[in-house]
Amino acid sequence: MSTRIAFLKGHGTENDFVIVPDPENVIDLSPAAVAALCDRRAGIGGDGLLHVVRSAAHPEARGMAAEAEWFMDYRNGDGSIAEMCGNGVRVFASYLQRAGHVTEGDIAVATRGGVKSVHIAKEGDVTVGMGKALLPEGEVTVRVGERGWPARNVNMGNPHAVAFVEDLAHAGDLFTAPPLSPASVYPDGVNVEFVVDRGPRHVAFRVHERGAGETRSCGTGACAVAVAAARRDGADPAVTGTPVTYTVDVPGGRLVITERADGEIEMTGPAVIVAEGEIDAEWLENLVK
Numbered sequence: 001m002s003t004r005i006a007f008l009k010g011h012g013t014e015n016d017f018v019i020v021p022d023p024e025n026v027i028d029l030s031p032a033a034v035a036a037l038c039d040r041r042a043g044i045g046g047d048g049l050l051h052v053v054r055s056a057a058h059p060e061a062r063g064m065a066a067e068a069e070w071f072m073d074y075r076n077g078d079g080s081i082a083e084m085c086g087n088g089v090r091v092f093a094s095y096l097q098r099a100g101h102v103t104e105g106d107i108a109v110a111t112r113g114g115v116k117s118v119h120i121a122k123e124g125d126v127t128v129g130m131g132k133a134l135l136p137e138g139e140v141t142v143r144v145g146e147r148g149w150p151a152r153n154v155n156m157g158n159p160h161a162v163a164f165v166e167d168l169a170h171a172g173d174l175f176t177a178p179p180l181s182p183a184s185v186y187p188d189g190v191n192v193e194f195v196v197d198r199g200p201r202h203v204a205f206r207v208h209e210r211g212a213g214e215t216r217s218c219g220t221g222a223c224a225v226a227v228a229a230a231r232r233d234g235a236d237p238a239v240t241g242t243p244v245t246y247t248v249d250v251p252g253g254r255l256v257i258t259e260r261a262d263g264e265i266e267m268t269g270p271a272v273i274v275a276e277g278e279i280d281a282e283w284l285e286n287l288v289k
Contacts, residue, residue: 002067005279008039008095009044012087012126012271014216014252017045019095019273025057031079037279038077044279046217048085049075050092055110067115068108070096076211083085083172084113084157086267090126094271113157113183120266128269130220131157132263133227142180142192144172150193151180156265159190160224164232171206174214193221195229203229204249216252223265226257237261 007028008019020027029051038046045210054060061071074085089109095107095176096102097120101254104120117129122163134155142151142163147170152159162182165171171194172178178192189210198204207218226246231235235244236257245258255269 008276010091010273012090015087019050021052034075035079061110065109068110071110078211079245080211089128090271124151127268130265154224156220162193162228174208202247217250222248
């Protein structure tokens with residue numbers, strides 16, 4: 001490992017990430033190393049880490065290399081691996097454009113949740129094809145203190161439990177994962193969204209992301225929330241043949257989610273690269289030994 005490792009810092013609606021370019025997949029990013037880099041006091045700080053690797057160079061992505069040159073090897077802030085991160089994909093695409101690997105327009109990005117179609121607009125917003133939502137059957141209940149709510153089980157390549165509440169303050173501090181029952185529904189943990197209405201097809205939410213705690217935004221969560229709200233409101237594009245769009249406010253900004261008649265979901269929002277620098281590899285190696 002070289003004595004210096006390049007990194008960047010970016011965010012999508014204030015869901016922030018450490019970005020580590022590593023096209024040939026030569027940097028050893030252990031869970032402890034990722035957690036150290038994402039530490040907000042002793043490291044760089046981030047909700048997660050975007051490891052930028054060519055698909056052909058990563059064993060989990062080689063099968064997608066013909067479709068997408070680049071693989072988003074996404075890690076949660078605690079070092080654990082995640083299937084997908086919607087805000088992360090937008091920031092990932094923004095980095096690829098900044099680095100000269102792609103230009104504005106349509107690109108494909110490989111993720112553990114499959115290959116995602118991305119459109120980089122001239123004005124800067126990025127649209128990500130998030131795939132289709134799965135809506136597993138079965139009742140789930142989420143609790144905070146003495147309060148409890150039914151939650152809609154939505155899978156966007158990663159699991160979500162969406163609860164509609166009267167006040168976002170009812171979500172509590174979200175430092176720890178809100179308990180759900182039955183717990184067996186989510187054996188690998190879950191992202192929990194608490195949602196309030198702001199107007200017609202306009203909602204706001206707070207989220208506890210597994211492996212990260214409360215974050216300022218969650219892209220897959222915004223998609224899950226829009227789908228859950230549409231079904232609650234009696235709108236299913238697969239039935240009506242008409243796309244449905246929701247404006248979704250998060251603490252860090254605003255996302256626009258559209259579910260098409262074929263079930264495909266598109267998310268549009270900003271992506272910002274705010275800094276770049278170098279990591280001291282010796283510090284990192286010594287820290288995680």
